[in-house]
Amino acid sequence: MKIILIGSLLVMLGACATQEQTAVAQQKDAPVPLAPLDVIDGQYWVDLPGQDGLTFYGQQLSSEVSSNGAGVMYPGGDMASFLVSIALHAAIQTSVTEAKEQTQRDAANLILEPYRELINQTSLADLMLSSEETVDTDNGQAYTVGLASQPLAADGWHTVVDPVFIMSRSSDSITIKSKVSILDGRIELTEEDLESDFSQTIFFQSLPIYESEKWLRDDGEYFRMVTSDLLRSSVDLAIQHFAGLSPPQASISSTIRYLNNGEKKVERGYLIGQTCTHIIFESLRGDIKSVPRLDWAGNHGCAAVLESS
């Protein structure tokens, strides 16, 4: 009897001890809240995953305002033939549209032929400064940007950049379309985090040039300078938007007129700011765009600024 009592006592004590251990383990697994990273005066590590060379496309022409509406007349002798003709038209139209889009892409990419070698020689990482750089903003704030090393440093913001470059149809300018995601570098990331955290698509268009040969001169020095500037500018724009360093955007949308492919282009958006050369706005789809002002070339104050810089 004594043995049974001692045995059951030991079992109870053992069970209690196990419970205590479980509680301790739970405390160890609970996330410890980290002190928030500084967004202003913060450190931003630019990561360019999965890209060595430049992804470059030719600009596709957008549809123009037409003076007649679209519409299709179907034979409608009876309902069956009517529905068959619609289905047939839909099937044909899908393949025609796909073929047309591919033709348009191919035609657009023809503009890249003279620059193909130059593009292939340029590395994306070369376009970012390897050393850290402190950026001072117009409102007196600053932050530091550097190219991320492997393994990633865990003392700042992990800034993932996925850029695509687009050469204008007249070869007068290059636009970067960068998807920039900014995440806390101290937290190990998953694909889901990349989707759920700050992510912003930035369009930045270079000022137009009047001789397309300029891209190739001096072994492509100007080309590399512009593409590098576009990459860094798009990252800066994203960081400033993320850190709240951008001027507040207009609450009401307005019609923005800017220079694109040598012509006036019109887009509706929320004005964020203007420099002497560029207009910055948020498009109705939520992208941030920095585009050349229509009057940048005739802006004499602007010319003085450009000369001094």
Added chain:
Amino acid sequence: MFIIEHNQGFSKFQYAVCFEPVFWGPNNQCGSCPFFRLEVNEETLPPNRQELFQLMGTGLHQLKGALQMQVKLLGIFALLLTLTGCVTPPQPPVSLNAEFLTASDNRIGVAMDTMPSPNLQLPGANCLLCIAVASGANSELSAHAKTLSTEELAQLKAEVLAVLKEQGRNVILVDDPLLINKLPKTKGLGEGFAKRDFSSFAEQHGLDHLLVIDINGIGMTRPYTSYIPMGAPQATVSGTAFLIDLQSNKYEWYLPIDLHLGTEGEWDEPKDFPGLTNSYYQVLESLRDRVLSPLTIQAPIAQITE
């Protein structure tokens, strides 16, 4: 009066029924009768007179039906003639008269007719049920179209005024609503002249010319065939811009406007439809350019000739 003829002058017998004398053919025969001809040959010739008259009776019955059909066709033809006679051919575009820009002493008014509110039009959804189905399927887009701003267009009148003033024109804004459809009609002036009489503005405002921007449709459109959409919606604006000589009601400039633009990429992005909204403002900008550019581009030419 009907004439029944038995003609044996040919290789076969012909019994013909005609109007007399209108369709009476040459040689006193029914050769040109266009309505009805009962023909029998030697094999089918009835053996006796009774059967022949029965056959002719059948022929007359058929003739009655044929005549009724002809009368109906004539009626439809006459109706079509009447209707097409009533339709006025559209006024073709008239280029801006260069003399207008060189005549600096002209007093010009700039006016805008009452503008409709933006909406979604579903052309082709004609039956009641079709309209209900199409409206239901596009209810979000329709609601969004009604929220679009027309401020850009409202400013166009002032922009036209500014452009003309820059060229040293004697120009004023006419703020009164024009109500073009309530102006008296002009008669017999023909192509190149307004169908309404604008001359009252000459006395009211002391004007020589009136530049009018008349918008009669604005918003989105999506073509339908009964219940079925025939394509993606497009932004649209339609109307006219014209300059009119108030003494003669002659068009010195006439610009028909019917502009459409689809979206870049996806269009079905409720509830703000950013792609279509962007297209809407692009269409308005295109209208603005089309109205302002003839007035702007020709200005230096006018300055040189002066």
